[in-house]
Amino acid sequence: MALVWFWPDEHFRVIFCDVGQGDAILFTYRDYQVLVDGGASNKVLECLNNNIPFWDRNLEMVILTHPDNDHYYGLISVAERYRLSYFVWGGLSRDTPNFEKLLAQISNQDVVLITPSQDDEMAIDKIKFKFYWPNQAWLVEQLSDSQEKMAKNAPSKDNKAYQNKSILAAFDDSSQLSFNDFSLIFTVSFEDFDVLMMGDADSRIQPKITELVSFPDVEVLKVAHHGSKYAFDDRFLASFEAILAVISVGANPWGHPHPDLLSQLDRYDLEVLRTDQEGDIRLASDGQTWWRE
Amino acid sequence: MAYFWQDNSLEKSFWVNFSNFLNCRFFLLAVLLLITWGWRFNLAVKEKRAVPEQVRVEGILWEEPKNFYSVQSFWLKGYQIETLSDYSLSVGDRLILVGKVTCQATGKFQKNCLINYPEISIKKSNFWSWLIKAVAKLRKRLIVSLERVLPPEPASLLTGIVWGNQGQFSKNFYQDMKNSGLLHVVVASGANVMTLVGLLKKSTLFLGRRLSILITLPTIIFYGFIVGADPPIVRAVLMSSLVLVSQLFGRQTKPLKSLFLAAVVMMIVNPLIFTDIGFQLSFGATLGILLFSQKLKKLLGWSDLATTLAAQIITVPMLALYFGQLSPLSFLSNAFLLWLIEPLMLWGLLLTLLGLISQLLAGLVGFFFWLPLQVFIWGGHFWAQVLPNISVSFMSAISSFALAPLLWLLLSFVKDDE
Numbered sequence: 169m170a171l172v173w174f175w176p177d178e179h180f181r182v183i184f185c186d187v188g189q190g191d192a193i194l195f196t197y198r199d200y201q202v203l204v205d206g207g208a209s210n211k212v213l214e215c216l217n218n219n220i221p222f223w224d225r226n227l228e229m230v231i232l233t234h235p236d237n238d239h240y241y242g243l244i245s246v247a248e249r250y251r252l253s254y255f256v257w258g259g260l261s262r263d264t265p266n267f268e269k270l271l272a273q274i275s276n277q278d279v280v281l282i283t284p285s286q287d288d289e290m291a292i293d294k295i296k297f298k299f300y301w302p303n304q305a306w307l308v309e310q311l312s313d314s315q316e317k318m319a320k321n322a323p324s325k326d327n328k329a330y331q332n333k334s335i336l337a338a339f340d341d342s343s344q345l346s347f348n349d350f351s352l353i354f355t356v357s358f359e360d361f362d363v364l365m366m367g368d369a370d371s372r373i374q375p376k377i378t379e380l381v382s383f384p385d386v387e388v389l390k391v392a393h394h395g396s397k398y399a400f401d402d403r404f405l406a407s408f409e410a411i412l413a414v415i416s417v418g419a420n421p422w423g424h425p426h427p428d429l430l431s432q433l434d435r436y437d438l439e440v441l442r443t444d445q446e447g448d449i450r451l452a453s454d455g456q457t458w459w460r461e
Numbered sequence: 462m463a464y465f466w467q468d469n470s471l472e473k474s475f476w477v478n479f480s481n482f483l484n485c486r487f488f489l490l491a492v493l494l495l496i497t498w499g500w501r502f503n504l505a506v507k508e509k510r511a512v513p514e515q516v517r518v519e520g521i522l523w524e525e526p527k528n529f530y531s532v533q534s535f536w537l538k539g540y541q542i543e544t545l546s547d548y549s550l551s552v553g554d555r556l557i558l559v560g561k562v563t564c565q566a567t568g569k570f571q572k573n574c575l576i577n578y579p580e581i582s583i584k585k586s587n588f589w590s591w592l593i594k595a596v597a598k599l600r601k602r603l604i605v606s607l608e609r610v611l612p613p614e615p616a617s618l619l620t621g622i623v624w625g626n627q628g629q630f631s632k633n634f635y636q637d638m639k640n641s642g643l644l645h646v647v648v649a650s651g652a653n654v655m656t657l658v659g660l661l662k663k664s665t666l667f668l669g670r671r672l673s674i675l676i677t678l679p680t681i682i683f684y685g686f687i688v689g690a691d692p693p694i695v696r697a698v699l700m701s702s703l704v705l706v707s708q709l710f711g712r713q714t715k716p717l718k719s720l721f722l723a724a725v726v727m728m729i730v731n732p733l734i735f736t737d738i739g740f741q742l743s744f745g746a747t748l749g750i751l752l753f754s755q756k757l758k759k760l761l762g763w764s765d766l767a768t769t770l771a772a773q774i775i776t777v778p779m780l781a782l783y784f785g786q787l788s789p790l791s792f793l794s795n796a797f798l799l800w801l802i803e804p805l806m807l808w809g810l811l812l813t814l815l816g817l818i819s820q821l822l823a824g825l826v827g828f829f830f831w832l833p834l835q836v837f838i839w840g841g842h843f844w845a846q847v848l849p850n851i852s853v854s855f856m857s858a859i860s861s862f863a864l865a866p867l868l869w870l871l872l873s874f875v876k877d878d879e
Contacts, residue, residue, distance in 0.1 A: 170832060189530070208530050213613035214631040222612045222831045225824060237531055237546070245629075249608045249616070265549035266528065 174221050180295065180358035181461075182388065184441075184449040185215030188418030189394060190238035193365070194219055195356055200292050202229040202356070204365055206242030213245055215448055228292055229254040233367030234351040235262040238394075240270055247273035256290075258302065258350050259283040284352065286381065294358055294455070301353035301369060303380045348393065349373040355386060359455030364410065366392035374401035383408040387458055388451065389438065391415040395425025405436050413438040414449055487718060494725040502732040516540075516562050516576070521590050522554045523690060525597075525628065541575045548581055553594030555584035600624060600687050606816030607809065610827035615834035621647040622802060623809035625688035634838065641844035642791025646802050651697035651743055656806050657684060658701045671709065678705045692727065692734060693743035699723035700747070716751050720744065738783060745775035749865070756872040769795035774865050781858035786850055794844035801837050 176198055185192040187207030194215060195202040201220055206212045216227075227250045232240055235257075246252075247270065255274050261267065274281075284290070284299040285307065291297070351367025364386040369377065370393040378401070389410040392399045394417045413433050415425050425442065433440050441449050441460075450461040518538050526533040526546075533546040537556060550556070560579025566572045586594070604626050608616045614634055620626035627648045630638070638644040646652060661680055665673040685698035700716070700723045707714035724744055727734055734740050753771035761767050769792040781787040812830060816823035853861070 209528070210629060211631070213617075213629070214633070217613040217631075220612070222615075222835075223828055225610070241528060248605055249613060264547050266546055 171223070176221060179452045179454055180361065181219070181453075182356070182363055182451045183215060183219050184390070184414050184416055184443055184451075185212055186418070186443040186447045186449075187211040187215070187242060187416070188444075189420040189424070190242070190418070191233070191367070191390075191394070191416045192242060193390065193416070195295060195363075196220070197293060197295050197358065199224055200228045200295065201226075202231065202292065202295065203227055203243075203246065204231045204356075205233055205239040205367075206230075206244075206246055208238040208241050210242060210245045212242035213249070216246065216250070218448070219450075225249075226251045226253065229256060231256040231352065231354075231365075232258075233365065234258060234347045235260050235267055236347050236368065237264075237266070239367070241266055244270045244273055247277070252277055252279045254282055255279045256282045256284060256352070258352055260347060260350055262347075284354075296357045297354055298357070299352060299354045300381045300383060301377055302350055303377075306376065306380065307350075346372070351392075353377065353381075355384065358453055361453035361455060361458045362386040363388040363390065364408075365390050368393040370396055371398040371401040371404070374404040378404050378407055385409040387411050389413045391425070391429070391433070393424075394420070395429050395442070396422065397426035397428050399426075399429050400432060402432070405432070410436075410438055412451075413440050415440065415442045415444075417442055417444050419444070491721065491725070494722075494729065498725060498728045498732060501729055505732040514561055516558075516560065518556075518558045518576070518579075519584075520556060521593055522550060522552055522556055523593070525552055526550050527628065539574065541573060542579060543575065543577050544579065544581060550581075550583075551594070552597035553586070553590045553592075555586065555590045557582045557584060596686055602817070603687070603813050606813050606820075606823065607827075609820055610812070610816055610823045611830065611834070614838060615831055618647055618834050618838060619805065619809045619812075619830070622653060622805055623813065625653075625691070625694065634841075637838075637841045637845040639845075640788065640850060641794040641841045641848060642788050643794055643798060643841050643844070645742075645746075646795075646799065648691075651693045651700075651747060653802070653806060654681065654685065654688075654694060654697035654701060656803050657681065657810075658705075660803070660807055660810075674705050674709045678702060678709075681705070692737055692740035695727055696720075696723050696740070696743045696747070699726060717748075720747055720751065738779075741779055742776050745779055746772035749773065749775040752865075753868060753872060756875045759875055760872075763796065765799040766792060766796035769799065774868055778858060778861035778864060781853040781861055782855075785853055785855075785858070787853050787861075788848050788850050790848050791844075794841070794848060797844075798837055798840045801833060805833060805837070 176196065178198070180197045181195070183194040183196070185194060185207065188209060188211060190207035190209070191205040192207040192212040192215060193204040195204070196219060199221065201216075201224070203212075203216070220227075227246065230243060230246065230252050232243065232255070240262075244266065252274065261271070282290070286300055286303045288299045289297065348368035348370060349372065351369040352365075353367060353369055354365050356363045356365060362384065364383065366389070374392075385408050387410065389412070391413050395415040417424050430440065443449060452459055452461050518540055520538045522535060522537065524535055526535040528546050531546050532543055533548070533550070534541060534543045535550070536542070537558065540558075540562065542558060542560075558576060558579040558581055560576040562574050562576055564572050564574040604620045604624050607620050607623070608629075610616075611619060613629070614631060617626070617629040617631070617634065621630065625648060630647075635644075638647050658677060658681055661677040662673055665676050668676070681698055681701055685694050688694050700719045703719040703722060704714050704716065707719075724735075727740070749771045750768055753774060754768050757771050758764055758767035761770075773792055777787055777789070808830065812823055812826055815826060
């Protein structure tokens with residue numbers, strides 16, 4: 169009876185998990201689940217508990233937009249508890265004990281690593297992913313050791329790849345670059361319903377992105393960098409249309425979401441939902457229409 | 462001692478004599494232990510008073526540091542330490558910290574001393590740190606073997622019950638358990654140790670009493686070591702060890718005596734432990750159970766209800782005093798849900814072992830496990846919504862301590878079982 173009661177329906181769902189100040193977004197369709205980032209704590213587990221059928225111990229795909237603590241830390245506990253099939257990341261490694269823990273957890277499993285860049289596409293059943301950033305040429309330009317340390321290439325099951333493929337030996341704190349600039353930007357689509365995921369790629373890198381990439385119109389936009397004052401460049405926002413903007417944010421000392429950002433979103437006629445006010449935000453779609461649950 | 466020569470029966474006088482001799486010895490032992498504690502207490506207070514602004518704290522890390530964004534925090538020798546999460550620290554590390562202490566009151570009777578961003582150095586491992594590291598590793602493995610086969614919330618419940626894993630409770634679940642008065646069973650507590658003792662004794666009884674004790678005793682001590690050094694666990698392990706040892710030598714130990722001995726031994730090791738709320742609650746609950754549960758059971762005819770009520774007679778006034786709040790009807794949630802704990806503990810232990818052998822098999826069994834765990838979670842949520850939580854003034858909290866003697870008086874009219 170429990171099986172029938174909890175059996176997933178035919179709708180695609182996006183759940184912006186309330187993980188405090190951080191990102192964790194779960195996409196589900198039938199018994200497929202894709203998790204984008206894990207937040208800064210174990211709170212993501214509560215969201216997985218409530219949105220994945222109790223018998224399902226697999227997460228088909230985990231995508232890490234960039235290796236900042238408020239995006240990757242929760243994934244350590246996720247990788248401890250769930251079997252992961254694909255781990256999609258930018259290849260950026262971070263020399264901290266916690267990030268090493270995450271890589272160790274992933275390397276303990278038979279996970280396929282994917283490091284996508286602009287124009288790469290993937291699909292899980294009817295869920296489609298299209299990557300817009302980072303741009304391959306830009307990436308090469310940024311890295312002092314050029315292509316040898318590139319994390320791009322074919323999927324690999326070789327655990328040593330985690331060391332060999334790590335881009336970031338050349339990337340230290342004195343660099344002008346920020347991990348945010350390397351965030352994976354991609355759309356997640358279910359037929360006519362599209363969500364644009366931004367990671368923390370904010371207005372400091374968006375002029376460059378707009379120069380190299382053109383974005384499609386989407387239904388839902390995940391606001392970059394938790395609603396920072398510098399989340400969006402006007403030119404970037406003007407380059408495509410969206411209906412709903414979701415801000416993944418919790419208590420923080422930086423004043424996120426910034427009032428300037430909120431009025432900017434208002435100027436672009438975007439409806440705004442915030443996880444700090446709404447808790448988990450659940451959107452559903454049948455492919456043609458979409459609604460909030 | 463007067464009735465030594467008043468009794469004419471030779472046999473009876475021998476037993477009276479013997480029991481008096483034992484009582485005498487116990488009294489002497491108690492006095493000796495209390496004197497030792499007084500001496501240790503004096504030293505500890507002097508040390509505590511002399512806390513300079515800049516301290517050097519040396520000790521072994523007992524718990525996994527908790528991460529919050531880029532900060533990790535942990536406890537060392539009674540100080541709360543906060544440092545950057547970039548430091549790679551693990552349980553069993555021998556740490557030397559030098560830093561500035563800031564203390565502030567956290568309640569009517571408690572204060573919290575914090576060392577922010579101290580200088581940290583790690584000393585070379587010795588036997589104890591190696592042992593703690595090994596046990597922590599084993600504990601982690603046991604917990605992960607359950608976490609892999611169950612969804613996060615049921616897993617956190619089961620690992621809490623069986624392995625004392627408290628770190629993974631979600632905020633909502635923790636709040637539900639707290640409001641419904643069930644928190645004490647979902648963290649490894651004295652009751653869980655006693656459940657394990659019961660299970661071990663039952664399952665090894667066919668080997669004979671002596672062998673059964675010889676298996677139960679080291680297993681319980683080992684279990685206590687894995688589950689952690691929280692006062693309720695140490696109290697329960699000490700008490701049950703004392704009872705088991707005396708049974709091994711064919712003696713009957715009064716549980717009240719073993720409770721007293723356990724308390725004094727813990728206070729000698731850590732002279733200020735009696736200020737710990739966990740310690741007070743654990744001893745209060747046990748004292749209540751020892752004093753009242755049998756008679757209440759006779760009156761009410763409902764074992765779980767009687768035990769919970771007996772435990773709460775002393776702990777509820779304590780909670781009211783410390784937190785200014787009490788949930789006067791929380792015995793109801795306990796009475797309705799406690800029956801699940803023993804089977805969950807037994808099956809949780811077996812599922813852990815199965816998980817270590819084969820995750821696939823454990824996953825299949827875990828599938829059937831979800832329902833009873835979820836029933837407990839739903840039940841906790843239900844009672845958390847239903848049970849009232851009332852604020853209590855300081856004076857009412859103090860006066861509620863009169864409940865225990867009143868009940869004692871009332872129950873004195875109920876005859877003891879032979």
